[in-house]
Amino acid sequence: MNEAFVCETHQEAAHPHPRAAPPRAQSEALAMRGLHVVPPVPVYVDESQSSARVGRERPAVSVARIHLDLARAWQMLIRLMAAEALLIAQRIEGQVGPLPGPVALALRCEIAAVRAAALLLQDDAGAALAAALCALRLGSATPTARVALTVCRCAYWRLGDPESSYTLERRELSEPGERPGRLRAITAMFDLALDAAIEFAQMRFHGARLLADDALDVARRCRAGSAALDALPACVMAQVLYEEGRVDESEALVAARLPGIRQGGTIEGALRGYGLLARIAAKRRQPGQGLLLLAEADALGMKRNWPRLRAASLAQQVEMHVAADRIDQAALCAQRLAVLDGQCDAASSSARFEIARYHVLAQARLALAQAHSEASAQAHSEASAQAHSEASAQANSEASAQAPAAVDLAALRQLHCDTVLRRDRYGAVAIALLLVEALLVAGLRDEAVEVLVTLLLQAASVGLHQTLVDCSERVAKLIDGIVRGSIAPAGDVRELLPYAGALMSRRRRGIADVQPGRDTARDTARSVAAMGLSERERAIIGLMGRGLTNKQIAIRLRIAPETVKSHAKHLYTKLSVGNRIEAVTLASRLGLVRLSGSGVD
Structure with a gap:
């Protein structure tokens, strides 16, 4: 545990404006700082009381320990470790009772904010909203209220109530007299990413792109952009790029963050990231790769207890199996999804709606595929009826006995109406x-x-x-x-x-692009020319792909490191990426570089 970081996180989350303390309290506060702990609300004891010294110090030490535990809980949340944060909050909740009234109130407010953020990460929007509202009632002016507000906005959106989400206040990254810290930067980034996701859901693509870009910029400037933390805005940006037809750039943006999503991302990032990469694989006629990604998403959903991710993965597997005319495999996935839908009473109301939505879509796709397969089999049977009259009659009888259920048009119409009402x-x-x-x-x-x-x-x-x-x-x-x-x-x-x-x-051009015999070298050259990469920039991106640092590239090309940095910035702009990892991933996709085993800096 990095205690210095714990102290920094604790200060920004719970102690923006310390009050002046009397001399004795100041000496005790200095002792606390020696332990890297700064209690936000000092506990003062009247010197005229006849209590023993140990009795006077015990409340202050108790508060200090509680705040240290809270700082650790915030650190767990920054690492997206929701279960660990909830355990810490549960452990310290029972320690608040004996403390003085104002101290206990402030602590309960912060504990509620921790609980709200952790429950949201666990995809329980209803419980997260209740905890966040509790935190705001206890202390709407506290620094941790910003976290509670962000949780409320996200929970309202997930519960299909975007109007309530819009009415909540938004705060600037840095307010007067306040030093922006990492927790604040991450909260601001999630606020922007949430707005970007809402804009995208309402098909306001330009606004979604601007907001996602702002969120990624906040992550870069405040060094809050680990691959897991900034996955949501990156995936929203990738979805916009995909709809614009910029498939390679979209893939590069998500692929660069997939390792972080696997290790500890949010469910929203996982839903969008895995789903988009599987769509791209299907578009390129690579169903095997797409199904592997979806199986990985299903396993991740099972590991993290995210039934919504599992439902999305199974529904998309049904779609890909149907496209490949593998009806039996599609039926198995649909059956697993039906079981999951039957178990969704334990999930939050928002998760229940989406799981049911995926189930309806999967059943409709499967019924359409079975109807098409049945029609083809019947046509083939009728064509050979004269030569094999008895066999044909028996086959028709068996087909009639196993005829698939018709598509539930009423369910599809209702689902469409409900989804529009939820502003999606x-x-x-x-x-x-x-x-x-x-x-x-x-x-x-x-x-x-x-x-x-x-x-x-x-x-x-x-x-x-x-x-x-x-x-x-x-x-x-x-x-x-x-x-x-x-x-x-x-x-x-x-x-x-x-x-x-x-x-x-x-559509016709896309089909032609994935046909055998495509001139890959010529298409790559055309893509590079369209992006306007110079020979020098191509050389630099190639060396980046081999894992060389800017200084090593400068030595290799006999130019100044500052020149390499300048070329790199131009590269990022032309490739529409934000960092070296994304640039190298996209360049690899275009055939410009071959990734080395050492990775990239």
């Missing part, structure tokens, strides 16, 4: 696309066209395109029919045709 417009897009496909299979073509046109109009207004480019073959044929004029929707859709045509053009 981005999440509603995937549901709408699946609803269009289900309506087509059910023979409700006019309603499917109506839902799709509404979605396209909304998507065109906000700049959403990659999710629509990745849509299923059934939906793509419907969009293509609208563009070509073979499908005539109700109303005038002429203003929509350029956007829809661009979607189909991008």
